[in-house]
Amino acid sequence: MTHPAAFMNVEKARFNMVEQQVRPAGVLNADVVELFSVVKRECFVPAAYAGLAFADTEVPLGHGARMFLPSVEAQSLQAVAMRRHERVLEIGTGSGFMAALLGAHAEHVWSIEIVPELVAQAKQNLRNAGVTNVTVEQGNGLAGLAQQAPFDVIMISGAVDAVPQLLLDQLKVGGRLFVITGDAPAMQAKVLTCVAGANGMGKSVRSETIFETDADALVPLEPEAHFVF
DSSP: OOOHHHHHHHHHHHHHHIIIIIGGGTOOOHHHHHHHHHSOGGGGSOGGGGGGTTSSSOOEEETTEEOOOHHHHHHHHHHHTOOTTOEEEEEOOTTSHHHHHHHTTSSEEEEEESOHHHHHHHHHHHHHTTOOSEEEEESOGGGOOGGGOOEEEEEEEEEOSSEEHHHHTTEEEEEEEEEEESSTTSEEEEEEEEEEOGGGOSEEEEEEEEEEEOOOBOSSOOOSOEEOO
C-alpha cells in the first residue's frame, strides 16, 4: 500500500512539473496541460530512474534512447492540435509515454519502435497504465505503416535530418507531422501540414517552425527519398 505522504510527494512533483516546465514553455492549451496530470509519467520511467520522472531532464530508457523533456512533450502535443476522432502514427515508441499522451486525445495510435526490448517495455507500460487504443509494433518507423494509412497526425519522437517522402505520402490532406531537425544545440521543432494542391490536384507540404530544442537522433537513418526543409 502506498504511504499517503509518498502519494502527496508524487502529486506535488507532478504539479511542479506542470507549473515550472510545461506552462513556462508556452503550453496554454488546457487539454494538453491536463494530460500531464492525468497520464502518469512515473509509470513510463524505468525503475532505476524513478526519481527523475518529473525532472527537467531526458530520462534514459536504455539502448541509447531517452525520453523527451516534459516541456518538449507538451509543446509537440500542442503543435499538432489533436482532435479526438483522429488516427495517429508515432515513430519511436521509447517507453510508451508519448503514445499514451497521444492516445488520450485520439481514436487510435499506431507506434513503431525498432528496438525489441523497448517494444516489450512500452507494451507492458501501456498495459499497466490501462491504455487500450495504442498498438505498438516493431520495425523501422521511418518507412511508415502503409496498411493503416492515411493518418491525421504523425509524431516523430526523435530528431531526423529529413522526413522521408513516403512518410509524408501517408498523411491526409489537413494532416500534421511533427519533427525535430537541424543541428544541436539549436534544433528546430517543426509542424509539416499536408495541403491540397491547386484546383484540388495533388498535395503539397507547408512547414512551420514552432520552437527550438535539442533531441537525440532517431535511428535507423531515413530512406534516400525525403522532404527537404
